[in-house]
Amino acid sequence: MPPFPPASPISASSHWVNSVQALMAALYDPLVTHVLLGVAGSPYLLNETMRLHRNLTLQAQFEGAVTLDAQGQQPLLYVGGAATVRLDGLDLVGGFTKGDGGCGVVAAGMLTLYRCQVRGNYARMGGGAFMVTHGMMHLEECTVRNNRASGRGGAFYLALAASTVTL
Secondary structure (H helix, E strand, O other): OOOOOOOOOOOEEEEEEOHHHHHHHHOOOOOOEEEOOHOOOHEEEEOOOOEOOOEEEEEEEEOOOEEEOOOOOOOEEEEEEOOEEEEEOOEEOEEOOOOOEEEEEEEEEEEEOOEEEEEEOOOOOOOOOOEEEOOOEEOOEEEEOOEOOOOOOEEEEEEEOOOOEEO
């Protein structure tokens, strides 16, 4: 299966990764705005939540062939500040929290998922997949399934009226 067109042109600010260590280093490098995740590193078994506070794109080398797995230990991601974050072609699994947002929390800013699968995430409170508060989330050509919450919203929990999710 050929890779789909990148979200933005490949440039000097793009970075290829094939390991969790390289991924985490790229996330916190202020010069990197586009991270391309190689199939060789999949599944990427995360030991910490990816905290994203700046504009960034994470893109799979091949759509559907790269998995980010929180291993049932923590949420996969947190989007905060005025960040605009885009995830392309990724499989997001294994997020867990005792609070809200099993896969992730959009506390501010904008999160776009394009051709992603969000599955097997769990929150004890609300939003088995995502909790959105003070932010916006957009999903395009995505599959969201088998996410659970003991409280509010098996997939999504909008914590405030100002929160937006578009499908």
